Amino acid sequence: MARIAVIGAGMGAMATAARLRVAGHQVTVYERGTTYGGAVGRYERDGFAFDTGPGLLHLPAVYRDLFVKTGKRPLEDCVDMVQLDPAVRHVLDGAAVTLPGASRGGVATALDETFGAGAGERWNALLGRARDTWDATRRPLLEEPLRPDWQVLGRDPYPALRGSGLLRRRPPTLAEIARRELGGGLGELLAGRVLAYGLDPDATPAAAAALPYMEQTFGSWYVRGGMRELATAVYERCRERRVEFVFGADVRSVLTRDGRAAGVRLADGTEAAADQVVCGIDPRQLPGASVPRPRGGVPARGGEAPGRLTLLLALSGARPADAVHRTLVHSPGTAGVRLVTVLRPDDPATRPDADHEAVTVSAVCGPAGGAPVPDPEKLLDLAARAVPGLRERLLWQEVRTPEDVEAATGACGGSVPAPALPGDGGRMLYPANTTALPGLYLAGGWAHPGGGLAHAGMTGALVAGLIVEGAEFRGSQ
Numbered sequence: 001m002a003r004i005a006v007i008g009a010g011m012g013a014m015a016t017a018a019r020l021r022v023a024g025h026q027v028t029v030y031e032r033g034t035t036y037g038g039a040v041g042r043y044e045r046d047g048f049a050f051d052t053g054p055g056l057l058h059l060p061a062v063y064r065d066l067f068v069k070t071g072k073r074p075l076e077d078c079v080d081m082v083q084l085d086p087a088v089r090h091v092l093d094g095a096a097v098t099l100p101g102a103s104r105g106g107v108a109t110a111l112d113e114t115f116g117a118g119a120g121e122r123w124n125a126l127l128g129r130a131r132d133t134w135d136a137t138r139r140p141l142l143e144e145p146l147r148p149d150w151q152v153l154g155r156d157p158y159p160a161l162r163g164s165g166l167l168r169r170r171p172p173t174l175a176e177i178a179r180r181e182l183g184g185g186l187g188e189l190l191a192g193r194v195l196a197y198g199l200d201p202d203a204t205p206a207a208a209a210a211l212p213y214m215e216q217t218f219g220s221w222y223v224r225g226g227m228r229e230l231a232t233a234v235y236e237r238c239r240e241r242r243v244e245f246v247f248g249a250d251v252r253s254v255l256t257r258d259g260r261a262a263g264v265r266l267a268d269g270t271e272a273a274a275d276q277v278v279c280g281i282d283p284r285q286l287p288g289a290s291v292p293r294p295r296g297g298v299p300a301r302g303g304e305a306p307g308r309l310t311l312l313l314a315l316s317g318a319r320p321a322d323a324v325h326r327t328l329v330h331s332p333g334t335a336g337v338r339l340v341t342v343l344r345p346d347d348p349a350t351r352p353d354a355d356h357e358a359v360t361v362s363a364v365c366g367p368a369g370g371a372p373v374p375d376p377e378k379l380l381d382l383a384a385r386a387v388p389g390l391r392e393r394l395l396w397q398e399v400r401t402p403e404d405v406e407a408a409t410g411a412c413g414g415s416v417p418a419p420a421l422p423g424d425g426g427r428m429l430y431p432a433n434t435t436a437l438p439g440l441y442l443a444g445g446w447a448h449p450g451g452g453l454a455h456a457g458m459t460g461a462l463v464a465g466l467i468v469e470g471a472e473f474r475g476s477q
């Protein structure tokens with residue numbers, strides 16, 4: 001049995017901790033804050049309740065697997081998961097379309113009705129190419145530790161259309177395939193779906209089309225009571241397995257002995273010895289000397305990752321029965337705010353009674369330290385296109401800035417890491433889960449395969465596999 005110190009109580013770190021404990025190790029999580037979950041927070045006031053971080057989960061299989069591997073009760077016994085249907089409503093200048101959940105045919109019909117005959121076929125054909133991208137890269141990109149020859153993942157796997165003008169030296173960006181293979185409002189739909197992850201369609205390889213493919217195929221899921229319930233379930237699973245948590249423990253560096261990680265040093269000078277250390281935070285938060293450059297030289301990403309501005313809106317009046325849970329309001333011409341996400345969960349746990357509604361509005365902003373955070377008024381104007389009478393119904397609002405995200409996660413400038421992507425020479429990859437310092441591993445959204453609830457959850461399986469099985473671990477079968 002090894003002593004393992006885990007830095008941070010974010011979702012990736014807790015997923016790793018639970019798996020390692022089941023493998024028989026003694027695991028202690030050092031969290032600088034007073035609670036678990038990191039970005040997965042909740043704000044409550046006057047009977048209203050809001051998610052302050054992620055509002056939806058894609059790829060629930062990641063957490064199903066975690067619960068199957070770490071205890072008797074499956075995920076669905078611990079949280080109440082609901083698949084969104086409709087999956088999403090898009091509001092564009094002069095058009096709006098509501099897309100059903102996990103139904104290719106239904107999506108095609110809705111797109112034909114809005115954008116004209118053939119639109120659905122073009123959309124599904126593009127997502128078919130995105131499926132090829134997903135199939136070709138899913139295992140090495142998501143389910144295996146970053147391979148030593150990670151450069152091969154830098155090749156663009158998106159199959160460019162013949163005769164599209166894209167057969168040239170530079171692989172296409174997402175924005176280019178959106179324009180050429182879809183065009184007009186349909187193209188903007190695709191661009192917006194990628195933008196919502198904090199990825200700039202003009203600077204992101206076409207392989208990012210695998211993200212909307214993933215959503216359409218595996219669905220978008222909400223946890224009743226709010227996404228914080230998922231964090232609570234993972235925390236409780238850790239506690240059931242007797243993972244130890246130390247809150248108020250701000251880790252300042254990784255201790256080394258004989259060229260190996262040997263524990264952690266806290267801000268108050270306390271040292272805790274360990275045989276292995278799992279860093280579940282942005283590794284750049286620890287002094288460079290204590291976290292050597294990841295093996296393989298994949299650059300640590302994140303400086304350029306944008307943050308989020310989030311408005312938590314308490315509204316008077318009932319949520320209409322036909323309101324859609326997730327609406328994306330597109331505004332390509334608006335300076336600073338190209339897309340606003342509006343979440344209206346049909347969940348009594350989020351409101352004081354049936355005569356009120358809790359709505360969350362968010363926009364990607366940044367990059368950290370770069371473009372200014374937009375005026376919340378601008379977000380309200382755009383959100384009003386999804387929620388009629390929004391301003392008249394508004395009782396109060398709470399604004400969450402990238403500084404609030406930084407306070408919750410420790411990520412520089414409140415950056416939110418996007419999922420890793422193949423293509424573009426490997427620029428969208430994250431550092432490997434192993435590092436140049438034996439005994440030090442990276443988990444969470446700042447390590448392979450990147451950020452987001454599902455992807456960070458996958459780091460748990462990867463890091464636990466590497467620690468339990470060693471460097472020869474090639475991913476779970």
Ligand SMILES: Cc1cc2nc3c(=O)[nH]c(=O)nc-3n(C[C@H](O)[C@H](O)[C@H](O)COP(=O)(O)OP(=O)(O)OC[C@H]3O[C@@H](n4cnc5c(N)ncnc54)[C@H](O)[C@@H]3O)c2cc1C
Pocket residue numbers: 007008009010011012013030031032033035036037038039040052053054055056057058249250251252280281285308310405407408409410411416417443444445446451452453454456457
């Ligand atoms: C506003 C917002 C919206 C998001 N929307 C989505 C979404 O829609 N879909 C989606 O999938 N994902 C979304 N994400 C991203 C997702 O929440 C995260 O990628 C995911 O929760 C994984 O987090 P993590 O494991 O990297 O840990 P984090 O959430 O980053 O948590 C890190 C933890 O480590 C602690 N910590 C930091 N420094 C130290 C230190 N020195 N010592 C000890 N502890 C430390 C922090 O206090 C925190 O608890 C969003 C995130 C935010 C902030």
